[in-house]
Amino acid sequence: MTSSGTAEAAKEEIELALSAFHSTFVEAFAAAPTEQVLRDEKAKLLGKNGSLTAILKRMGALSADARKSVGERVNALKTEVEAAFDARLREMVAEKRKAELEARPFDLTLPGRNPIGDGHIHPISQVRADVIEIFRGLGFAVFDGPDVEHEANNFTKLGFPPDHPATDMQDSFWTKSRHVLRTHTSNIQVRAMTTVKPPMAFIAPGTVYRRDDDATHSPMFHQLEAFLIDENVSLAHLRGILSEFAERMYGPGTPIRLRPSYFPFVEPGAEVDVGCVFCKQPDGKRKGCSVCKHTGWIEILGCGMIHPVVFEHCGIDPEKYTGFALGMGLDRVAMLRYDIPNIKLLFDNDPRFLAQF
Amino acid sequence: MKASLKWLVELLPELSKLSADDVAKKLTFAGLEVEGVTPFGAGTEGCVVAKVVSFRPHPTKSGLRLVTVDLGEGTQEIVCGAPNVPDAGGLVVLAKLGAYLPAKDMTIARREIAGVVSEGMLCSESELGLSEESAGILILPPGTGNPGQSLIEAIPHVRDTVFEINITPNRPDGLGHVGLARDLAAVLGVAFAPKRAPTFGADDVPLDVDVKVVDQDRCPEFSTARAVGITIAPSPLAWRYRLLALGVRPISNLVDITNLVLLGHGQPMHAFDLAKVRGRAIVVRTAAEGEPFTTLDGVARKLSKDDLVVCDGEGPVALAGVMGGENSEISASTTEVLFECAYFDARGVRRTGRRHGLHTEASHRFERGTDPGGLEAALATAVKLTLEVVPGAKLSPPRYVTGATANTTPRELTTKVVSLRSSFMTRLLGIAVPLSDARGILERLGCTVHASGEGALDVALPTHRPDLSREVDLVEEVIRVRGIDTVPTELPPVRGSRAVGGREALEHSVRRAAASVGLSEAITFRFTSAKALADVFAKEATVVLENPINEHQTVMRTSLLPGLLESLAQARRHGVRSAGLFAVGPVFLPSKNDLPEERPELFAVLVGDRAAYLEKPAPVDAWDAKGVALALVAALTGKEPEVVTYTASERPAYMHPRAAAKLLLGSTVIGSFGLLHPDVGDKYDFAEALPFISLDLPTLAKHPRAPRYKAIPKFPASPRDLALVVHDDVPAGQVKAAILASAGPLATDVELFDRFTGGANIPKDHASLAFRVIYRSDERTLTDAEVEKAHAKVVKEVEERFGATQRK
Numbered sequence A: 001m002t003s004s005g006t007a008e009a010a011k012e013e014i015e016l017a018l019s020a021f022h023s024t025f026v027e028a029f030a031a032a033p034t035e036q037v038l039r040d041e042k043a044k045l046l047g048k049n050g051s052l053t054a055i056l057k058r059m060g061a062l063s064a065d066a067r068k069s070v071g072e073r074v075n076a077l078k079t080e081v082e083a084a085f086d087a088r089l090r091e092m093v094a095e096k097r098k099a100e101l102e103a104r105p106f107d108l109t110l111p112g113r114n115p116i117g118d119g120h121i122h123p124i125s126q127v128r129a130d131v132i133e134i135f136r137g138l139g140f141a142v143f144d145g146p147d148v149e150h151e152a153n154n155f156t157k158l159g160f161p162p163d164h165p166a167t168d169m170q171d172s173f174w175t176k177s178r179h180v181l182r183t184h185t186s187n188i189q190v191r192a193m194t195t196v197k198p199p200m201a202f203i204a205p206g207t208v209y210r211r212d213d214d215a216t217h218s219p220m221f222h223q224l225e226a227f228l229i230d231e232n233v234s235l236a237h238l239r240g241i242l243s244e245f246a247e248r249m250y251g252p253g254t255p256i257r258l259r260p261s262y263f264p265f266v267e268p269g270a271e272v273d274v275g276c277v278f279c280k281q282p283d284g285k286r287k288g289c290s291v292c293k294h295t296g297w298i299e300i301l302g303c304g305m306i307h308p309v310v311f312e313h314c315g316i317d318p319e320k321y322t323g324f325a326l327g328m329g330l331d332r333v334a335m336l337r338y339d340i341p342n343i344k345l346l347f348d349n350d351p352r353f354l355a356q357f
Numbered sequence B: 001m002k003a004s005l006k007w008l009v010e011l012l013p014e015l016s017k018l019s020a021d022d023v024a025k026k027l028t029f030a031g032l033e034v035e036g037v038t039p040f041g042a043g044t045e046g047c048v049v050a051k052v053v054s055f056r057p058h059p060t061k062s063g064l065r066l067v068t069v070d071l072g073e074g075t076q077e078i079v080c081g082a083p084n085v086p087d088a089g090g091l092v093v094l095a096k097l098g099a100y101l102p103a104k105d106m107t108i109a110r111r112e113i114a115g116v117v118s119e120g121m122l123c124s125e126s127e128l129g130l131s132e133e134s135a136g137i138l139i140l141p142p143g144t145g146n147p148g149q150s151l152i153e154a155i156p157h158v159r160d161t162v163f164e165i166n167i168t169p170n171r172p173d174g175l176g177h178v179g180l181a182r183d184l185a186a187v188l189g190v191a192f193a194p195k196r197a198p199t200f201g202a203d204d205v206p207l208d209v210d211v212k213v214v215d216q217d218r219c220p221e222f223s224t225a226r227a228v229g230i231t232i233a234p235s236p237l238a239w240r241y242r243l244l245a246l247g248v249r250p251i252s253n254l255v256d257i258t259n260l261v262l263l264g265h266g267q268p269m270h271a272f273d274l275a276k277v278r279g280r281a282i283v284v285r286t287a288a289e290g291e292p293f294t295t296l297d298g299v300a301r302k303l304s305k306d307d308l309v310v311c312d313g314e315g316p317v318a319l320a321g322v323m324g325g326e327n328s329e330i331s332a333s334t335t336e337v338l339f340e341c342a343y344f345d346a347r348g349v350r351r352t353g354r355r356h357g358l359h360t361e362a363s364h365r366f367e368r369g370t371d372p373g374g375l376e377a378a379l380a381t382a383v384k385l386t387l388e389v390v391p392g393a394k395l396s397p398p399r400y401v402t403g404a405t406a407n408t409t410p411r412e413l414t415t416k417v418v419s420l421r422s423s424f425m426t427r428l429l430g431i432a433v434p435l436s437d438a439r440g441i442l443e444r445l446g447c448t449v450h451a452s453g454e455g456a457l458d459v460a461l462p463t464h465r466p467d468l469s470r471e472v473d474l475v476e477e478v479i480r481v482r483g484i485d486t487v488p489t490e491l492p493p494v495r496g497s498r499a500v501g502g503r504e505a506l507e508h509s510v511r512r513a514a515a516s517v518g519l520s521e522a523i524t525f526r527f528t529s530a531k532a533l534a535d536v537f538a539k540e541a542t543v544v545l546e547n548p549i550n551e552h553q554t555v556m557r558t559s560l561l562p563g564l565l566e567s568l569a570q571a572r573r574h575g576v577r578s579a580g581l582f583a584v585g586p587v588f589l590p591s592k593n594d595l596p597e598e599r600p601e602l603f604a605v606l607v608g609d610r611a612a613y614l615e616k617p618a619p620v621d622a623w624d625a626k627g628v629a630l631a632l633v634a635a636l637t638g639k640e641p642e643v644v645t646y647t648a649s650e651r652p653a654y655m656h657p658r659a660a661a662k663l664l665l666g667s668t669v670i671g672s673f674g675l676l677h678p679d680v681g682d683k684y685d686f687a688e689a690l691p692f693i694s695l696d697l698p699t700l701a702k703h704p705r706a707p708r709y710k711a712i713p714k715f716p717a718s719p720r721d722l723a724l725v726v727h728d729d730v731p732a733g734q735v736k737a738a739i740l741a742s743a744g745p746l747a748t749d750v751e752l753f754d755r756f757t758g759g760a761n762i763p764k765d766h767a768s769l770a771f772r773v774i775y776r777s778d779e780r781t782l783t784d785a786e787v788e789k790a791h792a793k794v795v796k797e798v799e800e801r802f803g804a805t806q807r808k
């Protein structure tokens, strides 16, 4: 026999083996009762000591041409085995799922287990509840309103000039039906003024949205707004309420200071700082710390006298009534109170985080 | 906005009496919030001007030179590695021994470099912290100071203090140093009268350009002047350092001039190379729809018919108020320049800027409202600066164009007059400000004020304050300048209101109840994706965002489930195995009204194991959900809801077919509990079926907790236990109900206290159920016989009805 004859015989032999191989794995996979058996079956075929590997080891005896055609066939077989394996595995998972779903129902008439109470209210909710409590004590009541709002209530009636950079301060989300996700809780001022006759003293806690998502901004956050409208409400009254709030929230003697600022719907407008609660000394002085950036003051809210244009838009006579509004970011208040370094922590809801408050 | 303290002091010399921090404070408390105070050129403190006498190579080290410099009082040899040491007579900067260079964090000390001692360093701008320029040492122009003179004396602009000011959008006047100085003057109580640049214009230099403003609404004021004999060169060092201090890159004298006017007056200007202005014509008009134009940034744009353009005889040369074009840019060969100084309608500039995604120093100012009455001063300053640095320059007279009229002087603008009543001011502020004080403040701010009868002023508003339009604005100016912190503190008599809506109160009572049953509150985003909702088989969202910030937050949620599962899955990835989280808040549903319905819900999901005392923890299951659900309802309503297993057809798809029940109070469904469908858990890689609880808060709110006293039992109870073996298919609740019904009026309570399957005495598919039946009467102590009689009925009933056998 020539060497080519030997190669010819080897090729025939290998091809026979491959045909036999093909007929076995289909049956073996179908018969496998469990996932483990299925995996074992696959290993028997394709593993290091599997039957296909054994066949491959005999390829050395083949001619170059034959090696190529046999090699192609082996690769095709491998793909086929993998596919059959995957199909069977999916089938098994589906069978298992079906069995799980169709087993006898759980008897939900059995008594429930008594829960053990060790739950925690989110720090933002705790802070909101405290702030609401303080304002309730000062005579204010909650006025609820929606997150998805008319443009008029969120912007126009509050005196935001169209095509003006003031709207950049609050880059907003719009819905397909041209409503806005409220960018502040000031929409409640409009809702209150257009439905309730003055005098009024309301607080408006709420979730608000702005298109900001970075290290210090979350696209969804929380505000609380308070406003008082009556015949002779003055900036001095606003200071009075702010001062009272600061003392009730941060302790007796907490000082406040106002810095002029701009919000389209108030005039005059101001930002409010409270004496830093972190570096307060026993004598009431502040020595400065990293939280207050060594100023002794922490900015907590914005406020101002309600702009007459808002009254006019809401059908209230600005010659008869005046009012103030103040608003704060509850997320920031919570972060300051609990020393939370990053706003993202508030929305991760890690149970180990929540359990701390 | 960056502001230079030196510049402010030049404009308002009184400021020199204050420290930089005090000036910062004055600005902040005038509503021009200083967010940062940074030194500029601090490295120049220990530096002097040095004149090169000679230099020779370092004896051993190639690339180094030994430079002998004249320091006035003597000479010194300095080792220097720079390639650009000037020839003898050239002026350089020497950092003397002990000088500290913050930019390099380096203190100059005596150094020995390859055997040669050097006591000082010749510095580059980058070493001095003046610019990024580090290719060679700084060479001063001839005549800059004397050898040995301190560098700061020789060029004061190398040292400055820079304020970073957050200018609110209503205060465009604060976007220039003149406006800032005006405000500071008002605060300090001194008059502010900026020096006017002299008038200009040579009769032998005509404007020689045809200027036409077609769109007068968008460009009501346009002024221009021609400068000839221009030589383009770098600006003097003083300008260079002023610009660098303010974060502006110096380009060339003419470009720097327009930037200095912008930073000084807050008035953007443009300088065209007149040689490139085709047809020697300028036309201000709106663009044709689709008109092509390539801006200075090299972007070829298609214009809208709402865009205002400045054109030459052939086409656009600038996107008005936003950005110039490539075609008419100043270059090194420019000899003839046309200045443009205009007022463009703020809203139009803003629309154009937004449309083309452009925000420039110019558009930033125009869209906030520049001073239409300030063109003359700005143009004159540009001319003055030009004449300062280009000795051969000659200027045409200015031309001011308003619509079809053109003149060599600006037109008189009509100003609005607003009345300020003392009574109104007092009422709004809660403090009486003397009208004379108010008048002084308004005048210092640039208003023209006249008394208007008793207790009122007529105030003509200045053109540089577009934010002022009505009485209340004047009140704000008065208190802002006077000090808003001078307002007294007074508690108002609050005439209280009644709550409207009640959602917050309801949600908070639910929060408290949920925490009391062991759940912790998650605050999850109210926007989610359509896919996340589909994954939990929730209703399709109808509130879809037009401009979502990313693909995970595109719609308003119709279910609280995705947010909760995401939080729990993340916790699990971080190694937290067990948790019970709840979320309270609205889902967003379609409604008959224009706005969607925002319906508050509670949703809770449990994962992992339940807390156990000294025993192996076991995974939570459907009965944990039931316990939580009933405890919640009890806490909120004081009632025990009926538990009804969902039929296959009514069961929501997110629930497990084998464990899903609704909670009813009367005939209304108030919520549900059970296990989540395993397909839902799959999406978040939970292999186990997760217990859940959901409550619909508006329905729940219709059943407020209203406890009523019931008499405490006077007579003892007679309990009887009953252990039954029944087929596993029989729900325990049915057996319990049957017991209670059959026991008659004497049975007051039935409790299942034990259940097990398997074991020697329990047949396959059977369970042992042990009940305790409480018999009691409100009128007397029951006799054994009475109790036995009732109990026998019970036994008979359960045996007959369920095929139960008693386990003895």
Ligand SMILES: [Zn+2]
Pocket: A276, A277, A278, A279, A280, A286, A287, A288, A289, A290, A291, A292, A293, A294, A295, A296, A297
């Ligand atoms: Zn502090």
